[in-house]
Amino acid sequence: MTIATFPPEPTPEQGWGRYFGFCTDAKVIGIQYIVTAFFFFLIGGLLAMVIRGELITPASDLVDRAVYNGIYTMHGTIMLFLFIFPVLNGLNNLLIPTMIGAPDMAFPRLNAVAFWLVPIFGFLLMASFFVPGGPAYSGWWSYPPVSIQNPVGHLINGQGMWITAVALSGVSSIMGAINFVTTILRMRAPGMTLFRMPVFCWTALAAQSLQLIGLPALTGGAIMLLMDLTFGTSFYRPEGGGDPVLYQHFFWFYSHPAVYVIILPVFGIFSELFPVYSRKPLFGYVYVALASFIIVGLGLIVWVHHMFPSGVAQWMRNLFMVTTMLIAVPTGVKVFAWLGTLWGGKLRLTTPMLFCLGGLFNFVFAGITGIMLATVPVDIHVSNTYFVVGHFHYVIYGAAVMGIFAAIYHWFPKFIGRMPYEGLGKLHFLLTFIGANLNFLPMHPLGLTGMPRRVSSYDPEFTFWNVVASLGAFLLGVSIIPFLLNMLSAWIRGPKATHNPWNAIGLEWLLPSPPPEDNFGEEVPTVISRPYGYGSGQPLVEHQDEIERRLALQEAAA
Amino acid sequence: MTTTTLQQPGAPAEHEEHPKHNLTGFIIFLCSESVIFLAFFSGYALLKTSALNWLPNGVEGLEWRMPLINTIVLVSSSGTIALAEHFKNRENMALFRGFWLMSMAMGAYFLYGQAVEWSGLQFGFTSGTFGGTFYLLTGFHGLHVATGILLMGLMLIKSFIPGNYKGGEQGVQATSLFWHFVDVIWIILFLLIYVWQ
Ligand code: HEM
Numbered sequence: 001m002t003i004a005t006f007p008p009e010p011t012p013e014q015g016w017g018r019y020f021g022f023c024t025d026a027k028v029i030g031i032q033y034i035v036t037a038f039f040f041f042l043i044g045g046l047l048a049m050v051i052r053g054e055l056i057t058p059a060s061d062l063v064d065r066a067v068y069n070g071i072y073t074m075h076g077t078i079m080l081f082l083f084i085f086p087v088l089n090g091l092n093n094l095l096i097p098t099m100i101g102a103p104d105m106a107f108p109r110l111n112a113v114a115f116w117l118v119p120i121f122g123f124l125l126m127a128s129f130f131v132p133g134g135p136a137y138s139g140w141w142s143y144p145p146v147s148i149q150n151p152v153g154h155l156i157n158g159q160g161m162w163i164t165a166v167a168l169s170g171v172s173s174i175m176g177a178i179n180f181v182t183t184i185l186r187m188r189a190p191g192m193t194l195f196r197m198p199v200f201c202w203t204a205l206a207a208q209s210l211q212l213i214g215l216p217a218l219t220g221g222a223i224m225l226l227m228d229l230t231f232g233t234s235f236y237r238p239e240g241g242g243d244p245v246l247y248q249h250f251f252w253f254y255s256h257p258a259v260y261v262i263i264l265p266v267f268g269i270f271s272e273l274f275p276v277y278s279r280k281p282l283f284g285y286v287y288v289a290l291a292s293f294i295i296v297g298l299g300l301i302v303w304v305h306h307m308f309p310s311g312v313a314q315w316m317r318n319l320f321m322v323t324t325m326l327i328a329v330p331t332g333v334k335v336f337a338w339l340g341t342l343w344g345g346k347l348r349l350t351t352p353m354l355f356c357l358g359g360l361f362n363f364v365f366a367g368i369t370g371i372m373l374a375t376v377p378v379d380i381h382v383s384n385t386y387f388v389v390g391h392f393h394y395v396i397y398g399a400a401v402m403g404i405f406a407a408i409y410h411w412f413p414k415f416i417g418r419m420p421y422e423g424l425g426k427l428h429f430l431l432t433f434i435g436a437n438l439n440f441l442p443m444h445p446l447g448l449t450g451m452p453r454r455v456s457s458y459d460p461e462f463t464f465w466n467v468v469a470s471l472g473a474f475l476l477g478v479s480i481i482p483f484l485l486n487m488l489s490a491w492i493r494g495p496k497a498t499h500n501p502w503n504a505i506g507l508e509w510l511l512p513s514p515p516p517e518d519n520f521g522e523e524v525p526t527v528i529s530r531p532y533g534y535g536s537g538q539p540l541v542e543h544q545d546e547i548e549r550r551l552a553l554q555e556a557a558a
Numbered sequence: 559m560t561t562t563t564l565q566q567p568g569a570p571a572e573h574e575e576h577p578k579h580n581l582t583g584f585i586i587f588l589c590s591e592s593v594i595f596l597a598f599f600s601g602y603a604l605l606k607t608s609a610l611n612w613l614p615n616g617v618e619g620l621e622w623r624m625p626l627i628n629t630i631v632l633v634s635s636s637g638t639i640a641l642a643e644h645f646k647n648r649e650n651m652a653l654f655r656g657f658w659l660m661s662m663a664m665g666a667y668f669l670y671g672q673a674v675e676w677s678g679l680q681f682g683f684t685s686g687t688f689g690g691t692f693y694l695l696t697g698f699h700g701l702h703v704a705t706g707i708l709l710m711g712l713m714l715i716k717s718f719i720p721g722n723y724k725g726g727e728q729g730v731q732a733t734s735l736f737w738h739f740v741d742v743i744w745i746i747l748f749l750l751i752y753v754w755q
Contacts, residue, residue, distance in 0.1 A: 106579040174590055182583045212590040220597035224694070233683055233690040235601070241609055241687045246601055253597075 003543050006523050007554055008516040022116065024108035025517060026093045027415060029115050033090030034408070036118055040082035043126075045477060047075040052439075052473035055466050060457035068456035069137035070158070074125070076140030077162065080258075081169045082122050084400065088265050089114075089176050091407055092204050094415050096180060098508035099198050101189030101525070103518035106182040114175035121168035128161040136162035139454065141251055144236035144244045148228040155230065163226045170219045177211040180204055189507060189520075191527035191541075198506060198531045199288055203268030206292035207261045210299060214254035214261075221250025245310055252303035260299040263363075263395065264292055266403035267334055270356055273410055274338050276504040277353035278345025281532040284337040291330035298327045308376055309383045317376050324374040328367065335364060350502070351425030355406035358433045362398025366391060369444065384454075387447025393440040397476075402432065405483070412490065413497030417514040420494060424486040431479030438472025496558075499551045505533055505540055510547050512554060584732040588739050595743050598695055599750060605687045614685040620692075621675075622752040628671040629748050632703075635664035636741045639710075639734045646730060651717065658714055661737065665707045672700050695747055702740045709733045 018028055019035070050071055054062040063071065093111070097104055105111045128135040133152035136142065136159045150157055184205050188197065224235040225247060234240025236247045267288075275282045282288060304312055304320040338360060347353070369391040372378050382388065405428070412420050442465035447453075451462045458466070500509040507527070511519060525541035533540060541547070606612055613619065642657035676696075683693035713729050 107583060110583075174587075178583050178586050178590070181586055182579050186579050186582055212586060213593060216590055216593035217597040220594040220601070224601070224690075227683075227690070227694070231683070233694075234687060235605070235690050235694075241605070241611075242690075243605060243608065243687075246604055250597055250601070 003523055003525070003547060003550075006520075006547060007512055007551055008518075008521050008523075011514075011517045022112050024104070024112050026097050026105045026108065026111060027515065027517075029111055030090045030093030030095075031415065032115055033086045033093060033118070036115075036122070037083050037087035037090060040078050040086075040122060042480070044075055044078035044083055045480065047071050047078070048473060049477050051075060052470040054456050055458070056470040058458050058460045058463055058466075063456065065456050066137065067134070069139075069454070070129075070135045072454060073136050073139050073162075074129070077125065077136070077166070079396075080140065081166060082118070082125065084262050084396070085169070085173060086118050087404055088207075088262065089173075091265065091269075091404070091411075092176070092180050092208075094411060095200055095508065096183055096204055097187075098414075098511060098515055098519055099201055099506060100184065100187060100192060101507045101520055101527075102183055102187035103521060105179050106187060107179050110175050111179050114172045114179070117168055117172035117175075121165040121172070124161055124168070125165040128158040128165075131156055131158055131161070133157050141248075141255065142166075142225065143251075144225065144228065144247050145238070147225060148236060150229060160226065160229055163222050163229070167219055167222050167226075170215045170222070173211050174215055177208040177215075180208045181212065189524045189527050189541075192507075195286060195289065196527050196530050197289075198268075199271035199282065199285070199292075200265065200268035202289040203264040203271075203292050206296045207264040210257040210261050210264075210296055213300060214257040217250050218254035221247055221254075224250075245307070245312070248307050248310055249303070252306045253300075256303040256306060257296075257299045259392075259395065260295055262400050264295065266359070266400045267292070269403045269407045269410075270338055270360060271334070272506075273352055273356045273406055274341045274345075275532040275534055276410075276502050277348045277350060277356070278342050279348075279534050280341055280345040281530075281534050281536065282337065283340030283343075284333070285530060285532065287333050288337045291333045294330040295327060298323055298330070302327060305374055305379070308379045321374055321376050325371065328371060331367065335360070335367075350409075351420070351422055351429060352406040352410035352502075354426065354429045355402045355409065355432075358429065359399045359402035359406065362394050362402065362436065366394035366399060369394065382447050384452055385447035386443040386451045386453055389453050390440050390443030390447060393436075393443070398436050398440065402436075405429075405432070408487075410502065411508075412487075413501045414508055414511075414513050414515070416491055416494075417497055418490050418494035419497050419501060420486050420490040424482045428479055428482040428486065431475055431482070435472050435475035435479050439469050439476055440472070442466070442469040442472075498555055506531060507541070510541065510544075510551070512551060578728055580728045581732055584735065588735065592739070592743070595698075595746075598691070598698065599746065602691045602695060602750060605691060609687060612686075612688050614681045614688060617681050617685075617688075619755050620752055624671060624675055625748065625752050628668050628675075629744065631664050631671075632668045632741055632744055635661045635668075636738050638664065639737050643730060643734050655714065655717065658710060658717075662707050662710045662714075665703055665710070665737075669700060669703055669707075672696060672703075692751065695751065699740070699743055699747055702736075702743070706733070706737050706740050709736060 018025075019032055023029065023032075050063065051068075054060070054068060060068070093105070096102070125135075132154055136147070138147040138159065142159070142162065147159055147163075150159065184197075184201055194202075224233070227233045228236050228242070234242040236242045236244045238244060271282055271288055302320055302324045304316050305324045308317055308320075349357075369387070373382070373388065373391060409420055409425055412418075446462055446465045446469075449462070451458055497513045499511065499513050501513075502509075507520075507525070508515070510525065525543065525547060527541050529538050529540055531540070539545070638657045639661040642654050642661060645651075645653040645657065676693075681689045681692075683689050709729075710733055713733050716729065
């Protein structure tokens with residue numbers, strides 16, 4: 001291809017207004033997603049602070065027991081459906097088109113609709129705090145029979161709103177998934193074969209395939225739940241011949257794969273960032289890429305491990321124990337690949353790298369407790385205790401949220417065009433890493449010694465570890481302050497970023513920062529080699545030197 | 559190679575004309591949608607096999623003759639819609655519209671038959687898990703039939719816009735794909751509900 005008019009003129013500043021409207025540019029939508037997600041992260045975090053405040057003393061003294069049930073239910077629901085999924089979709093929107101050299105997503109309007117559903121169902125969920133009877137209180141998984149009780153008797157009740165919001169979230173995610181998969185499959189730059197695609201796109205493709213396969217099952221199950229709650233059917237009502245365990249199957253058939261929807265893109269982030277900050281190619285690129293799809297395959301056949309105590313047949317327990325443990329294999333492949341990448345590399349301990357290293361550490365720890373939980377006898381012993389809460393927060397906060405922070409620090413200069421501050425970033429990292437471990441580690445001994453989850457009061461023998469955990473939680477609460485400060489001040493008056501401040505290899509780094517509205521426009525460079533050619537000196541695309549020279553010229557002129 | 563951005567690697571370049579992705583997206587959507595039905599089907603099978611008394615009191619079983627006629631009509635409409643598509647590809651718009659309209663009519667007849675059947679039943683959707691799943695499955699499928707008819711109507715209108723003939727191509731393809739999908743789902747549903755009693 002020619003690069004006659006490259007680089008495209010930078011798009012003139014467009015002001016803040018477009019972030020509040022129906023905009024079809026994936027880069028705007030990506031930022032809309034991320035900012036919305038962090039708004040809800042603060043609400044979910046505030047609820048977590050209330051939970052930990054309640055648990056700092058053995059007695060139930062801060063909030064009423066019934067209110068407590070609503071608080072942890074909403075904490076879990078908000079964190080998953082209004083924080084983690086939207087923030088990841090935001091990253092997908094920013095990264096997928098720029099990484100594969102597409103001008104936008106395949107269906108820009110569908111993309112915008114998918115985003116705008118998020119504030120809508122977010123509002124619905126928030127509104128449920130204010131209806132008679134309060135919000136849903138049956139836990140984030142909403143098992144019947146608790147979730148099909150309607151003691152207040154109103155048609156509009158917290159549980160009903162919860163189900164509607166989750167169903168809408170599913171619709172939004174499906175729209176997103178159709179868009180991401182189509183974009184990755186159909187809109188890659190010339191020369192970018194699947195095995196020249198950055199690992200982040202592989203993991204996004206894998207995660208979004210899981211959404212497409214799993215989510216409809218949850219939607220179907222949720223429709224039946226809503227009918228049981230509202231119209232008096234008895235799909236899950238034992239007294240009417242229904243089966244509450246059926247709901248558990250529907251729920252976990254999606255919600256277990258959902259954890260891979262969360263962690264796979266984070267694996268992608270690790271795989272992108274470790275090579276950049278250790279100046280070495282990703283070790284075993286092909287295996288890392290393929291392992292994502294092995295995780296998809298296995299991830300779809302492990303859901304019963306959430307139901308070991310639910311009266312499922314013994315053969316099912318054995319089968320699902322084995323499949324669950326098998327997942328450790330592709331995951332282990334990835335961990336070894338990252339270690340192999342780091343080994344002997346010239347490590348640069350920037351903020352994004354620190355978050356990645358911390359995230360990897362926490363992930364390995366969570367992997368160990370995960371294998372413990374996969375073992376049926378252990379699981380039955382610690383089921384519904386704080387051991388489980390500790391395990392999944394290590395994955396979700398310790399690994400996923402840290403990976404997401406890493407991604408934000410790493411790609412912020414590209415999409416905002418300004419550099420975040422390293423000092424604040426490192427402070428944020430330190431507080432997060434210490435806070436997370438202080439918060440979630442004590443949950444393991446608590447669980448092993450028998451403290452149940454979802455209780456607002458506990459036996460005084462558990463006090464010590466609970467106090468430690470609460471202190472860690474408050475530290476986590478504080479940790480968000482340097483982050484927000486950093487983001488806001490860098491956005492407003494941070495130093496201007498060059499097109500490639502981290503010296504990274506990838507199509508997105510061959511664009512001006514921030515990228516012009518339709519990215520490469522018509523002149524997408526032809527990709528001629530695999531990603532991550534650090535230290536090899538091999539160019540990624542045709543005319544690479546010329547492109548870099550012109551970008552540097554453009555920057556010098558500005 | 560000059561302009562194109564939306565190319566499969568290695569494919570020959572098409573000047574200025576970006577291939578559309580609607581059909582790809584729609585096929586992905588259909589795959590995903592089929593999982594909802596799969597969930598309902600497996601729920602039905604599970605509830606039925608584990609039920610102590612499946613049929614509500616006083617209900618003997620389902621009448622299958624009329625639904626069978628309905629099935630035949632719906633399945634044949636898959637044939638007529640394929641014919642319509644065939645004639646569209648031959649650029650014979652009159653026959654395309656004829657067969658297209660016929661498929662719509664057959665779909666409407668199916669819905670009518672469904673409504674007649676529903677109104678004659680002695681059980682409602684709160685009559686145990688049998689009633690619930692019966693109405694859920696047939697209702698959800700019926701909703702898809704209605705959607706299909708609407709889509710067909712839309713494509714029919716679009717075919718009258720002069721010059722729109724090329725752009726509507728993917729829409730016609732997608733609609734007829736959707737119709738085949740609705741059909742296949744019905745066959746499974748019929749076997750599950752009416753044949754397996
Ligand atoms: C500020 C950091 C956080 C703290 C201090 C925290 C604390 C807690 C605690 C103590 C519980 C257990 C409540 C109980 O069982 O009584 C809990 C539950 C939960 N948390 Fe967090 N959490 C934090 C962040 C997150 C994040 C980032 C996510 C997900 C993205 C998350 C997802 C969940 C879920 C799904 C539950 C289960 C709710 C249920 O039992 O239904 N949490 N959290």
